[in-house]
Amino acid sequence: MKTTIEKLEDKYLVTLVGELDTAAAAEVEKTLQPLYNTNGLDVVIDCAGLEYIASSGLRILISILKGAKSGGSKVIMKDVNDDIKTVFKLTGFINIFEVE
Amino acid sequence: MIGRDKFILSFRGRRRLLIVVIAVVLVELLSAAQYYFTHNLMEQELDKRAEMELTTKAIITKGIFENSERFLKSHIMEVKRNLVHPDSLVGIMAWTLKYSPHLKGCGIAFNPGYYKDKEYLYEPYALRTDSGIQCLQVAGERFDYTKDGFYRYIQEKKANSWVGPYEDAYLKRKLVSYAMPIYADHGDTVAVLGIDIDTQNLGDTLNSRHIYPSSFDLLLTEKGELISGPSDPDLQKKVAEVVDVINDSTFKKTWIKEGRVCVTTYYDKEAGDELSIFYASMKEQPHWQIAVVCYDDEVYGSLFKLRIRLLLLSLLAFGILLYILGRFARSEEELKRTTLEEERIAGELRAASQIQQSMLPRSHLRTDDVDICGSLVPAREVGGDLFDYFIRDEKLFFCIGDVSGKGAPSAMLMGVVHSLFRAFTAHENDLVKIMQAINIASCRGNDSNMFVTLFMGVLDLPTGHLRYCxxxxERPFVFENGKWEIxxxxxxxxxxxxxxxxxxxxxMQLPPDSILFLYTDGLTEAKNKERKQFGMKRTQDALDACAGQQISPQEILASVSKEVHQFVGDAEQSDDLTMLAICYI
Structure with a gap:
């Protein structure tokens, strides 16, 4: 599981590659913790390489989302694969994240 | 607790220390034994060396004696012949003295008044000096040979003999002499012919080589009087001490080499060392004794140094060993502590697991209206899945849920949600209100953003009307009209x-004999060794396999469970597996 953060002018770009299961979640949370408060900047998460996300992974996304909402910014998930999109639809997450 | 640990540590530490100490003592004993045996061997070697040294020096000394005797004996005839020409005598002696470099001098002491036209006391003498050979007449006021010198001794002995050592009044040196009486035709002695050897020369010859750096050799008479030794003035005091020891019968004397060599030792306070004195008598006349003296330090010094070095090395080695043992012990202690800790945690989890299991409803309930079967298999000791059901006022309240994550943290939240379900369904029938209340309560104090997926339903038993949220x-399956559908x-x-x-x-309306099958993602996401998921399709297939017969919820659960286990095989259970089947009769 690889996680990278890039700070751009007007947003943060996060790249997730691999399987975000419970085992990987702890490590990923440590890496993404700075994004829990983005000071109004949007967060774009590139999920092209993300194969699978477990509930522990969703938890991390929720934390980022709550932080972004309180700062007035958005969390955009890009290139989400069909399986994950289905899960988002079923759980209603698709309504709170912007999924492209 | 800490104090007790320390005590235990130090007890083990003491035992360990004791073991190392015993090991050190054993090795030291072994080393000491080795030292003792090596010392003995070296002593035997020393004895051999000393004996060889004595033999060599004896040969050298004997050589000097024989030369001297031969010299004299070879000239006695010539001297006798020239007695009537006294002036030529000294010439003869000087000539032959030239070819005997070890002799100091050669002279003939005549009976007083022998020559009427010479002095009363007449001893022509050839003397070796640094500048050559001098011819002298040594007798006179300064030197009365009737009172001193070889003349006096030979007159007493009346035979060829070695005499001395004695302090020569004329030469002012310590000499030994070999002299022989000269007989006239009438059989009485008329003079004594003698050669003198400077004892210092003898001493220097003997001490030209040493078996050990501080060793020295001595030449003594039969009676133990010192003839000569090393010329070094610093050694003279030691030499005197050694002579005293040789002559002192209170010192223990040991005979070695079949009684030929005598050994005695004494402690030299000044040098702070033990001295060994080896001495033996010459076999031939005059049976003088040769002694060789050596210091123990020089003989055994290297052995002693070796021993000290080995001792230090072994102490160092033991120090290292002790350190390593200490490190092992420490890590052993740590390991033990960690294991105890792990065991404690495992024990607590087992207890928690039991509590969780007891919180679940009966796995099977059958009434006139419903047949319910549920199962929950946590992935770890405690899990984050939950299911519950109960009947109140002819209504079946049921739910199935999944807390995000797994393990102890999820189990705690699951316990809370479970309690909330029970609490809010106790008096409230409106599902919306129930869900809202549970949600609000769950959001409070939930900083970590843990969430719970929940499917809740209220089934009105008389009518079969189901309200659900x-x-x-995961969307449940329903079996109605012979088919399983989502x-x-x-x-x-x-x-x-x-x-x-x-x-x-x-x-939704549930027709009679319809079955509701609820599950958590532990079923659909069960992974096999290739990390492939069981999936929705296989779940559908597993349920379709139960479609035809009059199958009970229990059998459905068993069948699906079997399919999942077959699929998963040896792989580790990755998530809590929960299923709930409700048959509306």
Whole structure:
């Protein structure tokens, strides 16, 4: 599981590659913790390489989302694969994240 | 607790220390034994060396004696012949003295008044000096040979003999002499012919080589009087001491080499060392004794140094050993502590698991209206899945849920949600209100954003009317009209995220003999060794396999369970596996 953060002018770009299961979640949370408060900047998460996300992974996304909402910014998930999109639809997450 | 640990540590530490100390003592004993045996061997070697040294020096000394005797004996005839020409005598002696470099001098002492026209006391003498050979007449006021010198001794002895050592009044040196009486035709002695050897020369010859750096050799008479030794003035005091020891019968004397060599030792306070004195008598006349003296330090010094070095090395080695043992012990202690800790945690988890299991409803309930079967297999000791059901006022309240994550943290939240379900369904029938209340309560104090997917339903038993709400959970299957189909649900967010969530509740009618099959993602996401998931399709297939017969919820669960286990095989259970089947009769 690889996680990278890039700070751009007007947003943060996060790249997730691999399987975000419970085992990987702890490590990923440590890496993404700075994004829990983005000071109004949007967060774009590139999920092209993300194969699978477990509930522990969703938890991390929720934390980022709550932080972004309180700062007035958005969390955009890009290139989400069909399986994950289905899960988002079923759980209603698709309504709170912007999924492209 | 800490104090007790320390005590235990130090007890073990003491035992360990004791073991190392015993090992050190044993090795030291062994080393000491080795030292003792090596010392003995070296002593035997020393004895051999000393004996060889004595033999060599004896040969040298004997050589000097024989030369001297031969010299004299070879000239006696010539001297006798020239007695009537006294002036020529000294010439003869000087000539031959030239070819005997070890002799100091050669002279003939005549009976007083022998020559009428010479002095009363007449001893012509050839003397070796640094500048050559001098011819002298040594007798006179300064030197009366009747009182001193070889003349006097030979007159007493009346035979060829070695005499001395004595302090020569004329030469003012310590000499030994070999002299022989000269007989006239009438058989009486008329003179004594003698050669003198400077004892210092003898001493220097003997001490030209040493078996050990501080060793020295001595030449003594039969009676133990010192003839000569090393000329070094610093050694003279030591030499005197050694002579005293040789002559002192209170010192223990040991005979070695079949009684030929005598050994005695004494402690030299000044040098702080033990001295060994080896001495033996010459076999021939005059049976003088040769002694060789050596210091123990020089003989055994290297052995002693070796021993000290080995001792230090072994102490160092033991120090290292002790350190290593200490490190092992420490890591051993740590390991033990960690293991105890792990055991404690495992024990607590087992206890928690039991509590969780006891919180679940009966796995099987059959009434006139419903046949229910549920199962929950946590992935770890405690899990984050939950299911519950109960009947109140002819209504069946049921739910199935999944806390995000797994293990102890999820189990705690599961316990809370479970309690909330029970609490809010105790008096409330409105599903919307129930879901909202549970959600609000779950959002409070939930900083870590843990959420719970929940499917809740209220089934009116007389009518078969089902109200249900799905908060982010897996859509259940329903078996009606001979087919298994997925129940359509609107997607509400899971519980515990946003406290202002509005939950959409749906309705459905359950015909008789229909079955509702609820599950958590532990079923659909069960992984095999190739990390492939069981999936929705296999779940559908597993249920379709149970479609035909009059099958009970229990049998459904058993069948699906079997399929999943077959699929998963040896792989580790990755998530809690929960299933709930409700048959509306």
């Amino acid at each position: 799905n908060a982010g959970h 129940v359509e649900c609107s997607s509400n967010l899971p519980i515990g995220l946003f406290d202002d969530m509005r939950y959409v509740v749906q309705d």
